[in-house]
Amino acid sequence: MQRLMKCARALSLGLLLLGLAAVPAVADSSPSASPSDDTDAPTSAGTSFRTAAEVDQGQRATASASTGDYLYWSFPADARQRPTVRATVKLPDKHASATWQIDVYDGLRRRQACQYGAQTRTAAQDAASVELSCTLRTVRAWSEPWADDPLPGTYYIRLTTVGLQAADLGLPVSAEVQIGSKDIGGSAAVDGSLGEPLVPGIAVKTEESDKAAEDSESSVAVLSSIEPDDGWASGWWSDRWVWTGIGGVLAALAGIGGYALTRGAGRPR
Known part of the structure; x- marks a missing residue:
């Protein structure tokens, strides 16, 4: 049960980061002129x-x-x-x-x-x-x-x-x-x-x-x-960097969640 709670908290954190990162991505797709x-x-x-x-x-x-x-x-x-x-x-x-x-x-x-x-x-x-x-x-x-x-x-x-x-x-x-x-x-x-x-x-x-x-x-x-x-080529920043970072964060959270679910209860005596 405790492991499931940890995974749920990790998933909630990932969704929060996803929402915060999507804000600049949406702003980047707006008209620029x-x-x-x-x-x-x-x-x-x-x-x-x-x-x-x-x-x-x-x-x-x-x-x-x-x-x-x-x-x-x-x-x-x-x-x-x-x-x-x-x-x-x-x-x-x-x-x-x-x-x-x-x-x-x-x-x-x-x-x-x-x-x-x-x-x-x-x-x-x-x-x-x-x-x-x-x-x-x-x-x-x-x-x-x-x-x-x-x-x-x-x-x-x-x-x-x-x-x-x-x-x-x-x-x-x-x-x-x-x-x-x-x-x-x-x-x-x-x-x-x-x-x-x-x-x-x-x-x-x-x-x-x-x-x-x-x-x-x-x-x-x-x-x-x-x-x-x-100036020219001023828009080097794009949502491509944002989604790349999101993918890295989600991959790390998936690894942490998988480890929490599959690790043993303790070392055998």
Whole structure:
């Protein structure tokens, strides 16, 4: 009876540790992009990859343009994040039906497929606006060179219309873009990491430029200056560590309980 009570206490302790450890695991799986101050959000968009307007996750960027223009924005995405891009285009009062499309490219300018979302939509003649969305695959910390997996770095958004009629070319429109992401957690963790994030211009440094940077505060020009609030690869901690620790604790408790149940009542005389 006493052994059973000891095993019950050990099991209760294990369940208590399991509940306490599950709290940070649940928090780790919550959305990671907190709302940012929209006052610092850009009010115009770029016309190419090099002139893309930089947007932080959580901000709502706006832009005024003409129908037929290519609008570009850029944002940072780190490992284990699943970014979602949403765009809203407000159309003029009189317009013909047109198809709008949103594309997302990574730091190597590889077009990334949308896991789900309305990437392309056709606006009817009486439509006042059209909404688009694209949820990317989870960003991996490391991948094979031949793979097309999303990697940490800068991502580009391109918004434009396809199949436009000549009569609607040049009509004024306004666009809103917002980026959010969800932290997937340890289920997306891999054993590896990139030497540097895929940020344009960050890998152009040479030994001479590094020495010059040590002598002066000026550094090599980087085409994209945005990065996550906590820096790149900041989310090294994940629920993968938590569940590994829980497994070790439960294994130790199982060993203690098995020993308490199977050991003899005492040494024979």
